[in-house]
Amino acid sequence: MKRKVIASGVLLSLFSMNAWCDEDVTAQMELEPAVQAPGFQYFVGLRGGVNLIGSDNTASVTTGDIDSDDDDFGAFGALDLGVYTPNKQGRIYYSFEYHTTTTQFDDEDAYDINVGLHLLNADHIFRSQASVKPFVGLHIGYAFAETDSDFSGSYDDSGVVFGIQAGLGWEVIDDLGLEVGLRHTVLPSERRSWQAENSAGDSVTVETQLKGVTSAYLGATYRF
Incomplete structure (x- = not known):
């Protein structure tokens, strides 16, 4: 029991x-x-800074050649829309950039060159969990370029472009970040002839060939 x-x-x-x-x-x-592991996160960004549009210009009149400024510093602005990959180790985004610069004849402003870029970008982000995040990337897209002046003639060209970018980014507060960077885009390179005028009003034949645009920028991104 x-x-x-x-x-x-x-x-x-x-x-x-x-x-x-x-x-x-x-x-x-x-x-x-x-x-849960962090997922995709959308973002919008604004960038602005200085550019250097590389070009090869030859201007000539019946009396001889005119000195032209092939490369000059200008300004640009850009809008970015895209998504960060999980763990923020990369991002894919569309961007529109608008560049402008002024070309001179005989040390006098002659015309503006305006370049618009529609680009698809992909960046790889290093040290994604650190306070300062380096990144490198590639872009490809479509560009249009044209002159802006009072001349009867004008230059315009368009085509597929590609390039590279690199920079540093850091967070200011949650979901808001700043970045600085450098970008270079190879532009359509077909050489074209068009008609302009010099300061004396003489007709000038100009041959223009764009090479590329290099830019340095400061930008801000907001993730949502």
Whole structure:
């Protein structure tokens, strides 16, 4: 009889302990929220800075050649729309950039060159969890370029472009970041002739060939 009582007591003790352990595990699972890996995050960005549009210009009149400024510093602005990959190790985005610069004849402003770029970009971000994040990337897209002046003639060209970019980014507050960078885009390179005028009003034949645009910028991004 005593053996039966002792055996029953042992079984009841084991059952109670097992039930208590199950309740404790269940309570811990309820208290600890599930940790999910960060997913894709959309962003919008604005950039602006200085550019250098490389070009090869030859201007000539009946009396001879005119000195022209082949390369000149200008300004640009850009809008970015895209998405960060999980863990923020990369990003893919569309950007529109608008560049402008002024070309001179005989040390006088002659005409503006305006370049618009529609680009698809892909960046790889190093040290994505650090406070300062270096990145490098590639871009490809379509560009149009044209002159803006009071001349009767004008230059325009368009075509597929490609290039590279690199920079540094850092977070200011949650979801808001700043970055600085350099970009270079190879522009359509077909050489075209068009008509302009010099300061004396003489007709000038200009041959223009764009090479590329290099830019340095400061930008801000907002993730949502």
